[in-house]
Amino acid sequence: xxxxxxxxxxxxxxxxxxxxxxxxxxxxxxxxxxxxxxxxxxxxxxxxxxxxxxxxxxxxxxxxxxxxxxxxxxxxxxxxxxxxxxxxxxxxxxxx
Numbered sequence: 001x002x003x004x005x006x007x008x009x010x011x012x013x014x015x016x017x018x019x020x021x022x023x024x025x026x027x028x029x030x031x032x033x034x035x036x037x038x039x040x041x042x043x044x045x046x047x048x049x050x051x052x053x054x055x056x057x058x059x060x061x062x063x064x065x066x067x068x069x070x071x072x073x074x075x076x077x078x079x080x081x082x083x084x085x086x087x088x089x090x091x092x093x094x095x096x
Contacts, residue, residue, distance in 0.1 A: 020054040049073075 007013070028047050032038060046066070053065030 017051070017055045021051050024050040024054055 024047060028043060028050075049066055049069040050062065053062065053069050057065045057068075
């Protein structure tokens with residue numbers, strides 16, 4: 001599995017995505033207010049989804065990319081089960 005994923009994380013590939021990574025991270029940090037309590041797990045989870053969506057689909061429709069990211073995440077949670085086994089997941093495909 002590592003050999004399969006390694007090319008996607010090569011320095012040359014990551015350098016191509018650096019602007020999107022910086023943009024998404026800056027947007028997240030700019031949304032924070034001084035003195036507030038943050039759920040860092042949730043924030044960094046959304047950051048990872050936003051960066052992945054920007055890398056895969058561009059920045060044009062961030063919300064649609066995030067919804068798709070959540071669908072993919074749900075599918076992975078189901079253990080790569082076909083999406084038609086979960087009616088809730090199946091119904092959300094038409095909303096993306």
